[in-house]
Amino acid sequence: MARPTIADIATRAGVSKGAVSFALNGRPGVSDATRERILRIAEQMSWRPHSAARALGASRVDSVGMVIARPARTLGVEPFFAHLLSGVQSGLSAESISLQLLIVEDTAAEIEVYRRWASEHRVDGVILVDLTVKDARVDELRALELPAVMIGGRGGKGALPSVWADDREAMLSIVEYLAALGHRRIAHVAGTPNFQHTQRRIRAVRDAAPRLGLVDAPSLTTDFSDAEGAAITRKLLSQSQRPTAIVYDSDVMAVAGLGVAMEMGVSVPGDLSIVAFDDSILTQLMHPALTALSRDTFDFGRQAAEVLLETIADPTTVINRRTPDPVLTVRESTAPPT
Amino acid sequence: MARPTIADIATRAGVSKGAVSFALNGRPGVSDATRERILRIAEQMSWRPHSAARALGASRVDSVGMVIARPARTLGVEPFFAHLLSGVQSGLSAESISLQLLIVEDTAAEIEVYRRWASEHRVDGVILVDLTVKDARVDELRALELPAVMIGGRGGKGALPSVWADDREAMLSIVEYLAALGHRRIAHVAGTPNFQHTQRRIRAVRDAAPRLGLVDAPSLTTDFSDAEGAAITRKLLSQSQRPTAIVYDSDVMAVAGLGVAMEMGVSVPGDLSIVAFDDSILTQLMHPALTALSRDTFDFGRQAAEVLLETIADPTTVINRRTPDPVLTVRESTAPPT
């Protein structure tokens, strides 16, 4: 027999389909002896549930979705998503729930995907990344009644469940470290201004500046691309009063910035200290290797999966889980200013 | 009404469920007038097919799978997978077929996934990457009767359908370019030896050596990691007769190699030319920017999706599609030897 169904098992065990279903799902309705027998037969026939059939009956598809809205070009250099993905999957695989991944160009397309997924019952819930300040997706998902968890977006009143790290604390740890080294002119090359975490980081720098006695601490926003990272760096280093340290919101921009510095004859870390707000192999490949903020992205993903599953199981309680603060890994690109 | 079913549409249109199904799937059995009316009503009620229900009836789930078997750590730096993924999705989205992505640790786990997917009817077919020489997955998939397409693995007798680029030609173009510049000592830092493409590239170098008058053209295998790439480079550059050019099988290894060269005071491209067999932002971020072989990875993925869909539609004909040869993008890391 090619693929046994519960009906086959029922015949073989001399019971009804219903009894088999009860036995296989570990719910009351059959005696221990019968359950045992059915399980053994199912095992023998190497039975596996037909996912579609189960989804149809139980209106639960054992599958969650994740959409990444970024132009393909900018994607993939940062190992961030790969690690996040692995983590999410490890969190899901325990319950043998599968993940649908989609890469789209923009948020409009992303919302379309959610609508389709909801109406076609393709996923039980979704994981949101790259939260923006007034994020249209949040309302949309609530309207669709699709369980969701936000990664990185801290939930406020009536928000969706979330898993977040304290960007503010993290940024403070960087700036305080640089200030302790003696830096007073620190520039911040930030990411896209409408991202929530970008705003939080900018605010952290601004708030810390007076306390740490920073002379000047501009935050300059970019599109996260290496090109803009390089351009901003060039501008910063061309000023008469140039910064002695630059904090980049991504490793790619930090690497691009390092290149510009070298090109302009600005020695790192002699004349300029560089810190990347995100770690990866990239920062270690460089010479000098970059001081960077390391986050356990894998674990981040795992926790997001967990929270999502809990949310699917019980959509009424909104979980806001805070993950451990990221730590600064000091390498060769930072030193006291000369 | 929350989610309309075809039964709702049928009632509203005053026809039977069957008629609605015919109309919505564009098959004969209803008059044009009725079809029109049904479609309008479906549109009005914003009906969407329930994927599970459709899968159950039609034994086709409109979903394909892709498993990447690499330790999470090594994954993600190369934008290769991100681009491939985007391409695959663009090929699938035309038919609105979804993609299940899974990252696992090794091939054994990958095969487990295929078994599960097959028995649970979760996918209509799969896309295979990282083909090895005697690849266990091929036989397994044939046994499971799961349609599949190999990416990069060139199909021989009785092989699975495939989409491939000519690695041999590509490698030849690199070596010939270097030889034309005047290089006679060229080293090849290859990838994992059991990958099919690694073997093809090694063979290409070996075959071309005598014709191009290369004095020495060793191919040294690695695990594709930056660490081994760096280690091998250090060894090569420490030899008394060191190579004047090195070809790396990946951009990450090339970057690591560049770092080692700079560290050892070997100037690039003055004393050493470097070529990466694979392009990405990474190669452009470097100083000097790396000469690299550019492949249209996005298109590669798109074509793989196409071939897979054709294979699912008609599993009897085995397609072997060759994609355009990759081209060498010359940047700053190559020059005539001094």
Add this chain to the structure above:
DNA sequence: TGGGTTTGATAAACCGGTATAGCTCCTGCA
């Protein structure tokens, strides 16, 4: 000993589609 509850199991409905046998007209042609 008898009535009520619990246990173990069954049959059948159901989920939302697809596929098919069959029925009713209408048309065309001998």
Add this chain to the structure above:
DNA sequence: TGCAGGAGCTATACCGGTTTATCAAACCCA
């Protein structure tokens, strides 16, 4: 005029599970 044939549609089985109503037998306690 009669009949074959096809268009247009309906009714119904079916896919492989889950869930519910129902029921018989066993069990419990006064």
